[in-house]
Amino acid sequence: MSYKLSVIIPVFNAEDYIKECLDSVVDQSLGIDNIEVIIVNDNSCDSTLDIISQYTDKYPSFKLISNKSNLGPGESRNMALKEVSSDYVTYLDADDFISQNAYEDALSKINEFNADLLIYNWETYTGSDYVEPINIHQQNTLENKLITDIKQNPKLFLSTAPWNKIYHRSLFKYLKFSKGFYEDNIVAILALINAKRIFLSKDSIYYYRKNSDSTTENITVDSSIHLSNSIKEIFDLRYEYPEFLNDLKLLNINFIYDILFWTYYYNWALADELKIINKLKSVIIPLKKEDIDRFKQLFPDKLSYEKDILDLDKYDAETFLAKYKYFNRLNKVNSQASLYVDTGKGFNESDKVAIDYSPLKKNNLEFSLENFGNISKLRFDPLEGSFIKCRITNNLPISDANCDNSVDDDYQIFTNLDPCYVLDADFSDISSIQINFDLEILTNNDIANLFRQKDNIINDLQVKPKKRKFSFFNKKE
Structure with a gap:
């Protein structure tokens, strides 16, 4: 059978939400017979599979792939893409849902404007009357708009979600998700760079559920390490797409900010904080003040750690933490x-x-x-x-x-x-x-006086990193 759109849904232990998710696909105005639904059960151990089976038994357009072990959403999406038979694919997470007209309206605009990538609105669903503030990654589409040169729309580089987009088959080769918590960033960037005609639609809505159990809501030390890996992947794109380096910097400045914020805010063990800063230092490329200024011009409400970001490569990890976290008392002291x-x-x-x-x-x-x-x-x-x-x-x-x-x-x-x-x-x-x-x-004055006594003021420690942790009181190098 010929389908107009394929929808890939990776699922792991989503018994509380999967029914609402699948119902939102079944109820699409496009008609469920026109939609190929490929569900990947990632070795769920709750009643998720039983719920999915009710749909696969009822609707011929539903297909099920069952992983024998838990592979994560990235690998699950990669497996499902091999089974896609239509010319267009989109993604839906198992705890989210979509507006009833989403797919029909999106395909209509794709055909009208000959777009190979469509991005539609998304809203955070909290299950209450509380309205979540607009996220910096959230394309706030106030009007329908065709984009033929993404470099004229640099804010789009922060639109890294894979699920509020519909991709033409010509972009399938870029939809290769990596492992880890932030497996979608590189996919979104490659699709944005290689799409020839991008349409922004205000008329379809993806509802992103704010789920306290999700990876993005539970920030850990591993979150920082995985996001650092994503930063490296994104910076490495400069070799293949050098003309987009300044735009890649925009996204990574935001991710660097996020990692620093987490490190400042959470009272993790010092060894873990050192691990995070060392990892971050190993993946970034030198950033200049004009890079930060450009980011601030585009996103004036976001950045407050400009000097921290610019100084990351000037200090060893512990000196950096001392100067920018503990000297400035940016966190609650771990009592x-x-x-x-x-x-x-x-x-x-x-x-x-x-x-x-x-x-x-x-x-x-x-x-x-x-x-x-x-x-x-x-x-x-x-x-x-x-x-x-x-x-x-x-x-x-x-x-x-x-x-x-x-x-x-x-x-x-x-x-x-x-x-x-x-x-x-x-x-x-x-x-x-x-x-x-x-x-x-x-106090800061106490410490400054101690450093002066040894002719080793912290603000002068920019020439080369120290050979071991906080060797301020050693002989001069």
């Missing part, structure tokens, strides 16, 4: 003290007791050791993510500390972001330990 327990395997995250507290000048914390045996050493971290001056005031056996002065001094000064003491004694007969300590968070 947590940790006690790492060495039971013969060294200090590791699995053998740790953490206590949330509000840091005061004088602090008294008690850590339970009931779950540990054969304790040889303890490591006490009074406060992660801040430069501090600290001293333990009860009589505990301090053998070492990663401070910049001596453990025998009245106070220990820590100008690293992960201050710690090592306690070395026989702890085999105790079920808990009380640690009393005085603590002060160093």
